[in-house]
Amino acid sequence: MNIINKTAKISAALLTGNEAIAAGAYKAGVHVATGYPGTPSSEILPYLARFNNTIVNWSINEKTALEIAIGASIGYKRSMFTTKHVGLNVASDPLMTLAITGVRGGIVIVTADDPAMHSSQNEQDNRFYSKFAKVPMFEPSDSNECFEFTYEAFEISERFDTPVIIRTTTRISHSKSIVHIEPAYLPNMNSNLENKKFLPKKKPYIKDIEKFVMAPVYARKRHKIAIERLKKLQEFSNNSGINKIEYNSLDFGAITSGISYQYVKEIAPFASVLKLPFSYPLPDLLVKEFVKRVKSVIIVEELEPFIQNEISSIGINLMGKEFFNRFGELTPDMVKEGLISAGFIKKYDNKSSGKLQGKGGLSKLDSLLEKLPQRLPALCSGCPHTSVFYALKKLRVPVMGDIGCYTLGALPPLNAMDSCISMGLAFGAAQGLSLSNSSPKKIAGIMGDSTFFHSGITSLIDAKYNNACFTAIILDNSTTAMTGGQDHPGTGKNLSPGKVVSNKIDIKRVVEGIGIDEIYIIDPYNYNVVYKTLKKALSSKNLNVIITKRPCILYPVKIDLGKKFKILEGCNGCNLCMQIGCPSILNSDNFLDNNKPIPFIDSSCIGCSICKDICVFNFIEEIKS
Ligand code: SF4
Numbered sequence: 001m002n003i004i005n006k007t008a009k010i011s012a013a014l015l016t017g018n019e020a021i022a023a024g025a026y027k028a029g030v031h032v033a034t035g036y037p038g039t040p041s042s043e044i045l046p047y048l049a050r051f052n053n054t055i056v057n058w059s060i061n062e063k064t065a066l067e068i069a070i071g072a073s074i075g076y077k078r079s080m081f082t083t084k085h086v087g088l089n090v091a092s093d094p095l096m097t098l099a100i101t102g103v104r105g106g107i108v109i110v111t112a113d114d115p116a117m118h119s120s121q122n123e124q125d126n127r128f129y130s131k132f133a134k135v136p137m138f139e140p141s142d143s144n145e146c147f148e149f150t151y152e153a154f155e156i157s158e159r160f161d162t163p164v165i166i167r168t169t170t171r172i173s174h175s176k177s178i179v180h181i182e183p184a185y186l187p188n189m190n191s192n193l194e195n196k197k198f199l200p201k202k203k204p205y206i207k208d209i210e211k212f213v214m215a216p217v218y219a220r221k222r223h224k225i226a227i228e229r230l231k232k233l234q235e236f237s238n239n240s241g242i243n244k245i246e247y248n249s250l251d252f253g254a255i256t257s258g259i260s261y262q263y264v265k266e267i268a269p270f271a272s273v274l275k276l277p278f279s280y281p282l283p284d285l286l287v288k289e290f291v292k293r294v295k296s297v298i299i300v301e302e303l304e305p306f307i308q309n310e311i312s313s314i315g316i317n318l319m320g321k322e323f324f325n326r327f328g329e330l331t332p333d334m335v336k337e338g339l340i341s342a343g344f345i346k347k348y349d350n351k352s353s354g355k356l357q358g359k360g361g362l363s364k365l366d367s368l369l370e371k372l373p374q375r376l377p378a379l380c381s382g383c384p385h386t387s388v389f390y391a392l393k394k395l396r397v398p399v400m401g402d403i404g405c406y407t408l409g410a411l412p413p414l415n416a417m418d419s420c421i422s423m424g425l426a427f428g429a430a431q432g433l434s435l436s437n438s439s440p441k442k443i444a445g446i447m448g449d450s451t452f453f454h455s456g457i458t459s460l461i462d463a464k465y466n467n468a469c470f471t472a473i474i475l476d477n478s479t480t481a482m483t484g485g486q487d488h489p490g491t492g493k494n495l496s497p498g499k500v501v502s503n504k505i506d507i508k509r510v511v512e513g514i515g516i517d518e519i520y521i522i523d524p525y526n527y528n529v530v531y532k533t534l535k536k537a538l539s540s541k542n543l544n545v546i547i548t549k550r551p552c553i554l555y556p557v558k559i560d561l562g563k564k565f566k567i568l569e570g571c572n573g574c575n576l577c578m579q580i581g582c583p584s585i586l587n588s589d590n591f592l593d594n595n596k597p598i599p600f601i602d603s604s605c606i607g608c609s610i611c612k613d614i615c616v617f618n619f620i621e622e623i624k625s
């Protein structure tokens, strides 16, 4: 965070969208904030944890996180739940009913979508959740709007008795832009500030079963209330001034929201724009006014035709998705090309920002990427998961995988994972595969420690309950590595030190508690033990669990074991060591007589010694100083 001017009453601070959301929530007096890490949402809670007077915690999964937020709201406190897009699927059960109970303290749900799947298994457009649940939604276009609309979302939540969704995308969450903010709402500058904006005066707890017990008799009434609420929200959407028309040329106009608004302003600064930061419910009257005054109107939005469908539902058919992809991110070049194809701007219109770059529909970025050599992502040098995947590959068993860094075990050269579909799927899928007619006898399911806590526990209980037989592998590296090293129940730490005491949950004791007797705990840096243990466990007639224990080499601190390994002269070029995919082992420019390249180990080696065990010819050894 860069503070550009901290002396004025209003500072100009350079914040990411995620930081600005945290600051907005703090300004609104959020009391409890929960979530599960997931790119691109992960930075919101750690930033919020830097403020005083707020309880900020990682939860075991998104469903539990939202449930905690709901409980705090029932206790009259403002609460916030943050997630990446797929996490809202996990929390959708409480969301759909929260939508009809409404709230006491305001509830804001932040969903950070990931168009182009930079770090996700799918590309869903979570704007549909607002319509599905009948709850209002904000789509900020920059960090300042993230700050202002988060504050506003809490106000609206209480005013209309509804949870409010803030939907961002990767570009909004991770890009920095100027936020006009009171210094008191920046971390480390507010130690004496008691945020009293929403501190309910110790309200006595009041039971209200008609509002919060959704038995059919009450749920039917609440559903009608939620539908009535939508009408009031639509009125607000039309009249609050949050959605607004920026008139310019009356020949050409665009209706847009989120990051697409920035691209439209860059590419077609001469156009009139109907900007929809409060995109659900649709401001129908504003749309009608806009299309009445502006001759040609197009809808510019990323991913699905959400706004287009809403506008068409009020009987207005406009162009939109015919000219823009329904997948991936939009870029300024793509917006430009879409507007040219739709006939809204001429190919080399000098009022727009320069000539169209790329050829045949390729954006500037795509053209550059085309020229770069392809490189697959790989596990880190010394990653403790390496030996497990190499052994699984050798054992040739089907491996039901999961979501985490270790998904990279599916890629060459390891090629040791057969599925990766959703969080916590591995053990359920392993049980299912074992029930299929085509199932081989030996099957493995594999997931990390954070994923095990998130949603692996339940499927392991199910496997025991239903007498399944497979090997469940839990890669315990004591962190949530893929999203940047967040804590979880197995680490015994959380985000608000001193405010909430965390207890460390022992995975082995959880597994024992399920009633599984065959448990192996091994060090993944000992490849021979890994291989032998896997072989034994896979041959067992019982459901069994292998827990590999070694900290991630990046989080919470970067590990270097202080050793370096080298490949000795005489190496026969068999290529075995290259098969573990350690980025420190590379092919040199030297070749043997039989044309096989001779590998070498570069200085990025952290000294895990896995490759030493892999080279059965003993041509790898530690460098002695
Ligand atoms: S010891 Fe071998 S496997 Fe481990 S980091 Fe070094 S080169 Fe990679």
Ligand code: SF4
Residues within 6 Å of the ligand: 567, 568, 571, 572, 573, 574, 575, 576, 577, 578, 599, 614, 615, 616, 617, 618, 619, 620
């Ligand atoms: S495994 Fe051993 S013999 Fe084979 S290429 Fe690597 S160092 Fe050389």
